Amino acid sequence: MSSRDEAQIAAFDRNPDPAFQSYRSSAELVVRMARSAAAAPVVLIDGPSGSGKSTFADAVLAAWPDHSAELVRMDDVYPGWAGLDAASHSLVTELLEPLRSRGTGRWQRWDWAEAAPAEWHVVVAGHPLIVEGCGCLTRASAPLADVRVWLSADDAVRKERALTRDAGGFDAHWDVWQQQWARLVDRERSDRLADLAVETTDRLQPRVPRRSGGAAAAAR
Template identity: 65%
Template sequence: MSSADRVDLSQHARTLVRQALDRSSAPVVLIDGPSGAGKSTFADSVVASWPDTTVRLVRMDDLYPGWDGLDAASAAVHDELLGPMRVTGIGRWRRWDWTASQPAEWHEVAAGSPLVVEGCGCLSRRAAPLADLRVWLTADDGVRKRRALARDAGGFDAHWDGWERQWQRFVRREWPRLLADLVIDTTTTS
């Protein structure tokens, strides 16, 4: 993305942070959308725009148990992270070791600090009520495919079609865009 495009995302990020803090002193923000829509870049801008450094960022890429794990990671956001955080004050997530292709260590997340969760599948019907602000990023299909494949320098190429099928099933089942408080089209940011 060009610096002019980053400024645009930064403006959206500052607006989002203000809205989130208007809702809670320790808001939970979910940032979802299809692969290549700019979720990671936007989440980085949101974290950089936060007025203090206590904000936690959880990336779905760290939760997916392999290339077929979108549904499992989506369920884990509710079942292991956000649900327990609301009930007990402590949630957790388990990192997937992509190199070893196996589960790795657990990470605890305490309520009381802002939390941003970004990635495909975090905005489900079960997780949405547990968040203070829900964001949907979108982009033209051709633009997002070009971005995603370029970003991973060939590592995603063989998995694109399978991932896209999982993603489409998730969207048909969960209707995440309709759950969003804010929709941002990033087609022109790249």
């Protein structure tokens, strides 16, 4: 676990905001689903920008016994602002498929400051893996995961969240990113691949899983 993830867990545990506690209850449900599905499950958390994926992933990581899950953030993988499809593809071909077939996968960090690819990170099977970020849930990745979560929020609310979070860094790229996102979701129907859908506009409340069988059935 990275020092950033440890800091996020500590901050999450100390936050008294009731909204964060609603994240906690939903995250605990995801952990129960995942642990009932596999000994070393893979969890994918997707949804549009500003829907709360990063915070929800922090909550899932904090809820995991001994904080033993590994977290990969798609924000670290996208090769620039036009790289949604490329990152979604490499997640499958470089990380999830090799992890399932050979027990070892990898992902390459994108250095946003240098606008260039950086070091590779190796992921070894045998412990839980959480992947969060736009584009992680596709028709290719869904069969390689044990639990698939879709977050959503009102468009105006999530845009305000995303632009506020990035303190102006996202403003000039919002439209380009949304166009990529719309094409990907239209092609993949990612929301229909989820086991659990969570609405985050006001607070996180899990809806009834929309898939039959698998981890969703085990959690009923």
